[in-house]
Amino acid sequence: MKKLINGVDEVLSESLRGFGIAHSDLVEVSLEPRFVTRRAKAPDEKVALVSGGGSGHEPLHAGFVGIGMLDAACPGEVFTSPTPDQMLAAASAADCGGGILWIVKNYAGDVMNFEMAGEMFEGQCAMILTNDDVAVESSLHSQGRRGVAATIAVEKIVGAAAERGDDLAACQSVGERVNSASGSMGIALTSCTVPAAGKPTFDIGADEIEIGVGIHGEPGRRREQLRTADELVGELVEAIVASTGAGQGSEVLAIVNGMGGTPLLELYLLFDAVSRECDSRGMTISRSLVGNFCTSLEMQGFSLTLTKLDDELRELWDAPVRTAALNWN
Amino acid sequence: MTKNLISRLIAKIADSICASADDLTKLDQAIGDGDHGINMRRGVEALLKQGDDISRQDFSTALRKAGTAIVMSVGGASGPLYGSALLAMAKTASSMPSNQAEVGVVVAAGIDAVKARGKSDAGAKTMLDVLIPVHREIENGSSIDRIRRVAEESATATKPLLAKKGRAAFLGERSIGHIDPGAKSAALIVHAVCEVLEKR
Numbered sequence: 389m390k391k392l393i394n395g396v397d398e399v400l401s402e403s404l405r406g407f408g409i410a411h412s413d414l415v416e417v418s419l420e421p422r423f424v425t426r427r428a429k430a431p432d433e434k435v436a437l438v439s440g441g442g443s444g445h446e447p448l449h450a451g452f453v454g455i456g457m458l459d460a461a462c463p464g465e466v467f468t469s470p471t472p473d474q475m476l477a478a479a480s481a482a483d484c485g486g487g488i489l490w491i492v493k494n495y496a497g498d499v500m501n502f503e504m505a506g507e508m509f510e511g512q513c514a515m516i517l518t519n520d521d522v523a524v525e526s527s528l529h530s531q532g533r534r535g536v537a538a539t540i541a542v543e544k545i546v547g548a549a550a551e552r553g554d555d556l557a558a559c560q561s562v563g564e565r566v567n568s569a570s571g572s573m574g575i576a577l578t579s580c581t582v583p584a585a586g587k588p589t590f591d592i593g594a595d596e597i598e599i600g601v602g603i604h605g606e607p608g609r610r611r612e613q614l615r616t617a618d619e620l621v622g623e624l625v626e627a628i629v630a631s632t633g634a635g636q637g638s639e640v641l642a643i644v645n646g647m648g649g650t651p652l653l654e655l656y657l658l659f660d661a662v663s664r665e666c667d668s669r670g671m672t673i674s675r676s677l678v679g680n681f682c683t684s685l686e687m688q689g690f691s692l693t694l695t696k697l698d699d700e701l702r703e704l705w706d707a708p709v710r711t712a713a714l715n716w717n
Numbered sequence: 718m719t720k721n722l723i724s725r726l727i728a729k730i731a732d733s734i735c736a737s738a739d740d741l742t743k744l745d746q747a748i749g750d751g752d753h754g755i756n757m758r759r760g761v762e763a764l765l766k767q768g769d770d771i772s773r774q775d776f777s778t779a780l781r782k783a784g785t786a787i788v789m790s791v792g793g794a795s796g797p798l799y800g801s802a803l804l805a806m807a808k809t810a811s812s813m814p815s816n817q818a819e820v821g822v823v824v825a826a827g828i829d830a831v832k833a834r835g836k837s838d839a840g841a842k843t844m845l846d847v848l849i850p851v852h853r854e855i856e857n858g859s860s861i862d863r864i865r866r867v868a869e870e871s872a873t874a875t876k877p878l879l880a881k882k883g884r885a886a887f888l889g890e891r892s893i894g895h896i897d898p899g900a901k902s903a904a905l906i907v908h909a910v911c912e913v914l915e916k917r
Binding site: 442464465466467468469470471472473495496497500501503504524531534582584585589590602604605606607 | 742746749750751752755756759788789790791792793794795796797798800801834835881882883884886887888889891
């Protein structure tokens with residue numbers, strides 16, 4: 389394993405500390421227990437958005453803490469759900485009287501830990517589960533679909549709804565609307581190495597790719613030979629469209645998300661392919677995001693997310709946001 | 718006696734999990750996200766750290782404190798599952814069980830909590846596929862030796878199963894042919910408990 393670290397046990401604390409120093413204008417970092425909160429005081433009675441999940445997906449979620457998005461994030465160990473003590477501490481730090489909205493990616497561990505926190509939290513709270521990954525959705529899998537990069541759209545749009553004064557139920561409902569309007573699918577060219585494990589999560593041949601890979605290196609639909617970017621994008625768009633019902637006349641937000649080890653040169657090339665593919669299907673990409681937002685450590689690969697937009701969702705996406713990873717006025 | 722037994726249980730379980738942590742991680746790398754051994758080790762280290770305090774308590778309080786330590790340290794799915802089991806067992810056990818039937822009642826409460834927390838049951842390729850048969854043996858009054866053997870065999874028997882819960886469920890048919898890491902850690906814990914009780 390070759391990583392820029394001091395020791396595997398210190399990776400998370402040192403990285404979080406660095407994040408806190410680098411973005412001290414936006415966030416405050418607690419190391420014991422681990423959580424990140426927004427520095428700017430939120431309006432009274434605003435719904436507080438608290439998310440979290442395993443580390444290794446940066447900038448998700450701490451990079452989205454700030455004005456117009458998350459109020460707090462709880463980073464777990466690498467690829468491991470955070471624990472309820474972190475969530476409870478983050479919730480009480482972020483609570484400004486409007487209740488807590490937990491935003492959780494659909495993984496057994498994350499769901500169970502957030503559920504336990506919800507049971508222990510003394511106050512109003514609700515949960516949104518994201519499950520946008522269309523790669524695995526056979527009815528055999530009672531776990532349901534995985535939550536991946538559409539979580540960014542959910543956090544951004546619900547963050548704007550909370551900022552404009554929507555109450556807890558309204559925020560939850562807009563979040564669920566974004567989630568069900570979204571579909572994602574990813575492809576891996578290489579594996580990734582969890583620092584504490586010390587070796588790659590899976591083996592993959594030099595010319596092989598994993599279609600439908602998860603953001604923890606979980607296998608997807610199948611293993612096959614590398615193909616052209618256009619062919620891969622064509623397959624992803626087809627799978628997403630089949631699941632979300634986007635098509636002729638749909639307006640979408642398109643997120644081309646790097647898995648951590650893919651150069652922007654390739655991500656923009658992929659976006660060009662996505663743009664042509666959507667054009668040929670009569671779909672309009674009215675909003676876009678290209679970069680590394682929901683990563684899988686140093687994995688080479690990418691995911692595509694398409695979220696169907698309407699006037700309200702587009703307005704909320706456009707609303708000001710000031711976080712380490714997303715920043716516009 | 719109680720104190721001594723609890724501290725020996727913690728020590729034995731911790732030994733066993735730490736010795737097999739790499740194996741658990743390997744199993745999890747095959748069909749999960751590759752962190753089960755790492756998480757379980759973090760859990761037993763939290764137990765060891767609070768071991769003196771936990772073993773000073775009555776049986777129910779000790780279970781509750783151990784469950785809380787697990788929930789707050791492990792993360793992943795195994796933290797809430799093992800933690801919820803211990804917390805439920807704490808509520809059921811008013812005092813140290815004095816016979817096998819009483820042990821069965823306490824273990825049943827733990828299993829119910831795992832089912833509820835994980836929304837799962839037997840046959841989904843999870844720790845329940847070890848815990849449920851082990852509980853059946855306890856209820857039947859089986860010997861410690863037989864209980865231990867059933868735990869090991871049940872873990873191995875998860876190999877041909879199709880995972881329906883946890884991250885392995887996302888693999889579908891590709892989960893077949895691997896032992897479930899949660900079933901394996903459950904078997905290790907049962908094995909460790911049996912060893913301690915046998916020497917009592």
